[in-house]
Amino acid sequence: MKNPEQDIHREMMNRAIELAIHGMKKGDGGPFGAVVAMGKKIIGEGWNKVLSSNDPTAHAEVVAIRDACSKLKSFQLEGCIIYTSCEPCPMCLGAIYWARPKCFYYGCTREDAAKIEFDDEFIYKEIKLAPNQRSIPAWNLQREEALQAFEFWKTFESKIPY
Amino acid sequence: MKNPEQDIHREMMNRAIELAIHGMKKGDGGPFGAVVAMGKKIIGEGWNKVLSSNDPTAHAEVVAIRDACSKLKSFQLEGCIIYTSCEPCPMCLGAIYWARPKCFYYGCTREDAAKIEFDDEFIYKEIKLAPNQRSIPAWNLQREEALQAFEFWKTFESKIPY
Numbered sequence: 001m002k003n004p005e006q007d008i009h010r011e012m013m014n015r016a017i018e019l020a021i022h023g024m025k026k027g028d029g030g031p032f033g034a035v036v037a038m039g040k041k042i043i044g045e046g047w048n049k050v051l052s053s054n055d056p057t058a059h060a061e062v063v064a065i066r067d068a069c070s071k072l073k074s075f076q077l078e079g080c081i082i083y084t085s086c087e088p089c090p091m092c093l094g095a096i097y098w099a100r101p102k103c104f105y106y107g108c109t110r111e112d113a114a115k116i117e118f119d120d121e122f123i124y125k126e127i128k129l130a131p132n133q134r135s136i137p138a139w140n141l142q143r144e145e146a147l148q149a150f151e152f153w154k155t156f157e158s159k160i161p162y
Numbered sequence: 163m164k165n166p167e168q169d170i171h172r173e174m175m176n177r178a179i180e181l182a183i184h185g186m187k188k189g190d191g192g193p194f195g196a197v198v199a200m201g202k203k204i205i206g207e208g209w210n211k212v213l214s215s216n217d218p219t220a221h222a223e224v225v226a227i228r229d230a231c232s233k234l235k236s237f238q239l240e241g242c243i244i245y246t247s248c249e250p251c252p253m254c255l256g257a258i259y260w261a262r263p264k265c266f267y268y269g270c271t272r273e274d275a276a277k278i279e280f281d282d283e284f285i286y287k288e289i290k291l292a293p294n295q296r297s298i299p300a301w302n303l304q305r306e307e308a309l310q311a312f313e314f315w316k317t318f319e320s321k322i323p324y
Contacts, residue, residue: 013304020311027320031311051322055228056237056260062219075218085308087300090289091260094253097285097298098218104300106293107308116312117323123259127252127289131268136259138249138266142175146247146269149182149193150278158189160213161279 012037012083013105015045020060020085023047030118034060034084036068036077036101043080044068060084061092065099075162077101086113089120090127174199174245175267177207182222182247185209192280196222196246198230198239198263205242206230222246223254227261237324239263248275251282252289 012035019033029048036044046063050056061084069075075098082096082104089110096104114121131138153159174197181195191210198206208225212218223246231237237260244258244266251272258266276283293300315321 009303014307017304017308017311021314024311024315024318024321027322030324031315033311050237050324054231054235054237056231057219057224057228057257066217066219069216069218073216075212075216085311087293089256090252091256093289094251094256094285095219097281097288098253101298103298105303106300107302107304108312109302109305112305112309112312116315119259123256124289126259127255127286131249136263136265138268140269140271141171141267142179142269143271143274145176146179147274149179149186149195149247150270150274152183153186153193153278156186159186160189162192162212
């Protein structure tokens with residue numbers, strides 16, 4: 001039996017794959033595309049633009065999320081679904097969490113990405129390490145001073161919690 | 163004995179904290195600031211602009227990285243150091259990996275962020291789970307079709323590996 005909902009998911013994923021190929025052919029970046037949809041309606045689209053925009057954060061999912069949020073005039077994608085041609089890297093997975101769609105679908109896996117030499121799987125491994133043990137090491141500095149900004153936030157009357 | 167290099171690190175972190183407070187007071191977003199520096203020189207700056215730009219990816223580190231990359235006309239921050247007023251969330255840590263600075267310093271910790279109700283620690287926990295077990299669940303779809311974009315990339319003659 002035909003499942004119309006499944007057909008929408010497939011259609012959206014095909015669009016994400018199409019965008020991946022389009023962006024790569026344009027020379028904008030790697031072979032990655034993404035779509036943000038609400039039901040049958042596409043709200044935002046994106047493909048990797050790391051090279052063309054000199055922006056290491058311009059992955060397909062981030063570009064599509066920014067596009068959709070800009071159109072919805074909201075920093076949340078409540079009720080939306082994201083379709084991405086490849087499993088998101090940790091940056092994009094984090095971006096998805098902050099945007100809060102209801103779920104997402106991915107085409108290729110992180111292992112597939114590693115095979116064409118994209119670092120996603122490496123970053124997933126690095127995240128688990130202590131900050132000063134990573135290949136890009138990190139150190140805590142001036143925590144007491146930094147906490148003052150947080151103290152200010154706690155009592156900041158005009159804040160919009162989000 | 164005075165350590166001039168340590169003084170630079172402290173100065174940069176103070177600037178990141180200053181930006182955190184500035185952005186929060188403007189109502190642009192949460193209390194987070196970041197600086198990208200090359201030695202004594204600030205290359206890029208940013209503060210959280212999630213609310214003012216309706217962009218869930220506009221965290222301080224992402225804004226600062228985009229600012230620095232735009233100024234350097236490069237998607238890499240080779241030789242740079244990032245100073246952030248709070249330990250980066252997974253999205254920002256991923257962004258740092260893609261930008262490839264030599265290291266970074268952070269003020270508050272992710273536990274401090276959790277205490278003022280920012281989800282960073284929660285996302286770190288979710289990342290470890292299988293995609294379909296997370297609170298924002300994800301499913302693999304049309305992997306064979308998606309792999310065609312990767313196949314194309316492998317043999318794409320004009321590609322710039324990055």
